[in-house]
Amino acid sequence: MIRRPSAPQPARRITAAICTYQRYDLLPGAIRSALDQSLPAEAFEVIVIDNSPDADLSARKAEAFGAHPNLTWRHEPRPGLSNARNVAAGLAAAPLIAFLDDDARADRGWLAAIADCFDAFGEKVQVVGGRIRPWWGAARPGWLPDSMLGDLTVVDLGDRRRLLEDGEWVAGANIAFRIAALEAIGGFDTSLGRNGGGASLLSAEETAVTDRLRARGGLVAYDPDAAVEHWVDPDRLTQAWFRRRAAWQAVSDYLRDPKARLAQREASWAATKRYLLSRNPADRTLRGLALEQQDAGDFRWQVSAVYNAVTALLGGLDERDDL
Template structure:
């Protein structure tokens, strides 16, 4: 009787982490419990935390987990950690899960199935991201701003993305050949260390390069995860900060495009400020707490546009 052949490694899951040892075990456990047969997937944990000894102690708790490899990466930066994972992967596909997310049991099965269904031209697959609320959702937070919390729901069907649609890094997968051909993740983008910087857009920049080379992006709603929404993010201050950093990220990703819209951006800022009480028509107006979802959304747009306009260069003159 012929010996059974071990299944080929079909897909790699990667969790890049930084000092999140409280939530990380939940993410790891959700990947180890996937529906794919044992041996057909692997899990790479890339620990970017500064304390290598602590990392080794945390890794020891998972030493007996089949298919799990834990690497401590001293060079900081999420984009670098993702590149380390992609270069170490034993499979043609890699799916990234945030360290504060939990994957549904059929997550990897549906990501791999989505790549198979749409063929070699698809270089990127993303899935649904549900909020895992750490505190009640505030009344001032509109549905249209949940994307800032990495909430993604593009409907009930597996499909190709249309222009203007996006998937998020908390639940995104790539063909490793497409990653390689597009030049990997840009280490000048993405977050480094803790929460001092909210620089982002590294997944978008990479996806844009893959699309420019003829690749396509697909979405699978059943490749779903829950993503922790820290109570610290459920403040207007955090959202304003997030809007400012998004402007920086977008400017770094496409500076010429943002330069072209600087006058429109500045006009939008002035439009918001002129709608405020006279005493609030200064920077104060960009920092005041708002009471309604509509005003809060408008204020966040003004914060974003103010940063874009300042980065692109303003040239105001007094009326003569």
């Protein structure tokens, strides 16, 4: 739930919000990029919501940005990305809020492009997302196909500003909302999203919000000029990480829409079996879902099989021998 202050707030065009958890190595770059925008300083603000457990350390880190009058740093003891986003929306002094990941760097025209996009399409547009370019922390592996770059939060939907079609999506590393629309649906669902460090890869909180806004008639727009670079940690450039992410994505999608996932149970298991039956006989077990793959196409198929296997199991798979 979003809690807005009752006192009048100064006029701002847009708020940039950065929610963080113990990322003090990359966080300053994200903050500096959000402060160094082409908009006049009085037209925007930057809010940092720090979920890190050490409040004293958070306060010391905040001192480095104390000279910026349009920056607010808030330590939020309650963990969870969705809660942090709701807190940021409650603090915002603007009608629009743009979320930037703590390991991303925004282009100088980022906020201006987002605000202009909202203005261009009018009140019906309640969500705007932009281009996300990869900022590689290590060389891109040969087994990683273009079709899987979205798992690394890479987004490029073309070179023109437009409304999104069904099936298209924008990512939480670079997404903006009308705050009134967020308030109307109760904000982000705190049962979804990351909570603490990297032990959980639970996600889909911004997708769930977008789905709810769309169900109420809201539209989603994309603006390529609202662009950011997003850090690709070398730890994510392993096949094990992609398999793990696929498993957590299945959990996230189930929590977001259980009925749809239940309806996919049999189809998901059939797809998993097709993959396993394509492997060598010795690999037609869980081993086949974890073996390193040399070919990009085989790896893409394997990761899809991991997702389908978890989806089927969450849906209550009850397999019988075909006798």
